[in-house]
Amino acid sequence: MEAVTIYLSIYFCLLFLLVLIRFINKLWWNPIWTQSQMRSQGIKGPSYKFIHGNTKEIINMTNEIMSSPMELTHQIFPRVYPHVYSWIKLYGTNFLMWNGLQPQLVVAEPDLIKEILNDKDRAHPKREPTNFIKKFLGDGLVTTQGEKWFKQRKLANHAFHVETLKSMIPDMIASVEMMLERWRDYEGKEIDAYKEFKVLTSEIISRTAFGSSYLEGENIFNMLTKLAFFISKNEYKVRIPLIGKLVKTRDDTESDKVEQDIRDSVIKIVENREKNVITGEVASYGDDLLGALMMAYHDVDETTASVLSWTVLLLATHNDWQDKARKEVQELFGQQSPNADNISRLYPPAFHILRKVQKEVKLGKFIVPGNLDITIPVIAVHHDPQIWGEDAHLFKPERFAEGVAKATNNNVAAFIPFGLGPRTCVGLNYAITEAKIALSMILQRYKFTPSPTYVHSPVAIITINPQHGLQVLVHRL
Ligand code: HEM
Numbered sequence: 473m474e475a476v477t478i479y480l481s482i483y484f485c486l487l488f489l490l491v492l493i494r495f496i497n498k499l500w501w502n503p504i505w506t507q508s509q510m511r512s513q514g515i516k517g518p519s520y521k522f523i524h525g526n527t528k529e530i531i532n533m534t535n536e537i538m539s540s541p542m543e544l545t546h547q548i549f550p551r552v553y554p555h556v557y558s559w560i561k562l563y564g565t566n567f568l569m570w571n572g573l574q575p576q577l578v579v580a581e582p583d584l585i586k587e588i589l590n591d592k593d594r595a596h597p598k599r600e601p602t603n604f605i606k607k608f609l610g611d612g613l614v615t616t617q618g619e620k621w622f623k624q625r626k627l628a629n630h631a632f633h634v635e636t637l638k639s640m641i642p643d644m645i646a647s648v649e650m651m652l653e654r655w656r657d658y659e660g661k662e663i664d665a666y667k668e669f670k671v672l673t674s675e676i677i678s679r680t681a682f683g684s685s686y687l688e689g690e691n692i693f694n695m696l697t698k699l700a701f702f703i704s705k706n707e708y709k710v711r712i713p714l715i716g717k718l719v720k721t722r723d724d725t726e727s728d729k730v731e732q733d734i735r736d737s738v739i740k741i742v743e744n745r746e747k748n749v750i751t752g753e754v755a756s757y758g759d760d761l762l763g764a765l766m767m768a769y770h771d772v773d774e775t776t777a778s779v780l781s782w783t784v785l786l787l788a789t790h791n792d793w794q795d796k797a798r799k800e801v802q803e804l805f806g807q808q809s810p811n812a813d814n815i816s817r818l819y820p821p822a823f824h825i826l827r828k829v830q831k832e833v834k835l836g837k838f839i840v841p842g843n844l845d846i847t848i849p850v851i852a853v854h855h856d857p858q859i860w861g862e863d864a865h866l867f868k869p870e871r872f873a874e875g876v877a878k879a880t881n882n883n884v885a886a887f888i889p890f891g892l893g894p895r896t897c898v899g900l901n902y903a904i905t906e907a908k909i910a911l912s913m914i915l916q917r918y919k920f921t922p923s924p925t926y927v928h929s930p931v932a933i934i935t936i937n938p939q940h941g942l943q944v945l946v947h948r949l
Contacts, residue, residue: 498573499522499523499573500522502573503520503525503570503573503575504520506568506575506841506844507519507520507568507575509839509841510568510575510577510838510840510841513837513838513839515564515566515567515568515577515838516563516564516567516568517559517563517567517568517569517578518559518563518569518570520570520575521570523572523573523710524572524710525569525570525571525572525573525574525710526555526569526570526571527570527571527572527708527709527710529555530555530569530708531708533554533555533558534554534555536554537550537551537554538551538929538931538939541927541928541929542928542929542930543928544789544922544926544928545865545928546786546818546819546865546866546867547855547865548818548819548851548855548865548930548936549851549852549855549865551929551930552823552851552930552931552932552936553823553824553849553851553852553932555569556578556847556849556852557852559578560578560580560849560852565579565580565581566578566579566580566581566584571708571710571845572710573710574845575843575844575845576844576845576846576847577829577840577844577845577846577847578846578847578848578849579835579846579847579848580848580849580852580853580856581836582853582859582883582884582885582886583836583885584835584836585848585853585885585888585892586884586885586892587835587836588827588835588846588848589825589827589848589885589888589891589892589893589895590892590893590894591827591893591894591895593833595829595830595831595833596827596828596829596833596846597617597827597828597830598614598615598617598826598827598828598895599826599827599828599845599846600828601615602703602706613625613628613898625894625898628898629898632898632899632901632902634901637901637902637905640680640902640905641905641909643676643679643680644676644680644905644906644909644910645909645913646679647672647675647676647679648672648909648910648913648914649913650675651668651671651672651675651910652913652914652917654668655668655918655946658946659946659947659948660945660946660947660948661945661946662923662925662943662944662945663943663944663946664941664942664943665780665781665784665785665920665941665942665943665944666777666781666937666938666941666942667941669776669777669780669781669784669910670774670777672777672780672910673774673776673777673780673906674693674694674777676906677693678692678693680902691737692734692737692738695730695733695734695737696734697774698727698730699727699730699731699734700774700933700934701933702723702726702727702730703934704932704933704934705723706723774821774934774935774937775821775822775903775935776821776903776906776907777937778819778821778935778936778937779816779819779821779903779907780907780910780911781937781938781942782818782819782936782938783907783911784914784920784942784944785922785926785938785942785944786818786867787920788920788921788922788944789867789922790867791921793867793869794915794919794920797911797915798915798916798919801911801912801915801916802916816889816890817854817860817887817889818854818855818865818867819930819936820850820851820854820888820889820936821889821935821936822850822889822890822891822897822935823849823850823851823932823935823936824847824848824849824850824851825847825848825850825888825891826845826846826847826848827845827846827848828843828844828845828846829841829842829843829844829845829846830842830843848888850888850889851936853885853886853887853888854887854889856886859880859881859883859886890903916949917948917949918946918947918948918949919946919947919949920944920945920946920947921944921945921947922943922944922945923943923944923945925943926940926942926943926944927939927940
């Protein structure tokens, strides 16, 4: 009996020791080793702090900068990504930082960005989405990999084909007309353009993705907005290994509920369609996006609403460009409208692109160890004075007068609002068509100026948005 007790004690001691070694390895040795590996190659960065990494510094910097509004300039990089801005200045274009225990290599050098996003050797897959992001994006095109992604992408390319897009234009026009009808009550007064564009883009995506079921679609997109809030709130919250998996926070439970509601709504739409096809009420599953794709969730309405909002601000504060844009629209009568390039340079809705390194890999002249996240800070590249000159933060659409290639000196990774390589945004043409239609129709009818109540406060919540809305005065032409 005594021998059994001794054996059991030894067993538990060994087990405890093993768990302790694993913990020390994960929480201390691994980070220190990775850090020294990168430093020996010249990649520096803020030092790893036990368990928290650099999250406390990140949260403090963000809270401090967001506690006061900024002047109405387009120098927004230090505000929306304060830690990346400070650390690029301190450590160089590429540096290593820590989201808790997870090392993140921040890469803002265009040559390396090109290598990562083109991903010829499939060495830089998409990052494993966090629990909250998984709920938001689902197991869809944005997050899948390999064969599954390939199949979904083929379907999506088909769903966003030029001919399919053409058939969506009447829906887009009808939605803009509805919005402009609402504006009639506000002529000479203030509107919140951001709120208006969120309603507009969610209406358009609901009509085009959910067709006849667009009211249910709108409900789904409202729930997605709730999930987006949980993602940004929890981005830098560190969870202790093991315990974090076992204990659910309030946000976990609430977002589980929203996720379930979204699933139920989508299933209801799909079941209704199946029922209608079986009973012969309709002949097919529908020719809208949902019918073709049962599409992956993406922050589709947020991104275009963001582009439209910042375009309106830039044109409201640069009357000369607003007049030029209107003249172009009037001359071409809506066939073409101002080029959105310069807007998505200064205010790129997708302000960063995320990848990872699974196994040790060569990147440029560096050897990058496995299990490392890669963050490409798009906004840093778009505001880089070395690429765009000392006036990088100024609104100067003439930069693009001779095309993007000329503006970037043929540097394809210098301007990447829609990404680059095989995982480039599949909705690019959809988003541009939608933005051009909305902008042309607004410019044809209204002149707009900033409202005295507008407070300039761009904030990064999944996309870059105006924190307190975007108030402009609209004057009928
Ligand atoms: C101004 C609006 C938009 C911007 C700036 C934007 C930006 C981006 C970027 C940067 C990526 C690449 C992400 C990466 O490489 O990790 C991406 C991917 C994607 N976007 Fe967009 N997007 C916009 C609108 C849309 C719209 C309207 C749709 C669909 C209706 C859409 C659907 C997608 C999908 C499905 C992917 C994933 C593609 C893949 O991984 O194969 N996007 N978007």
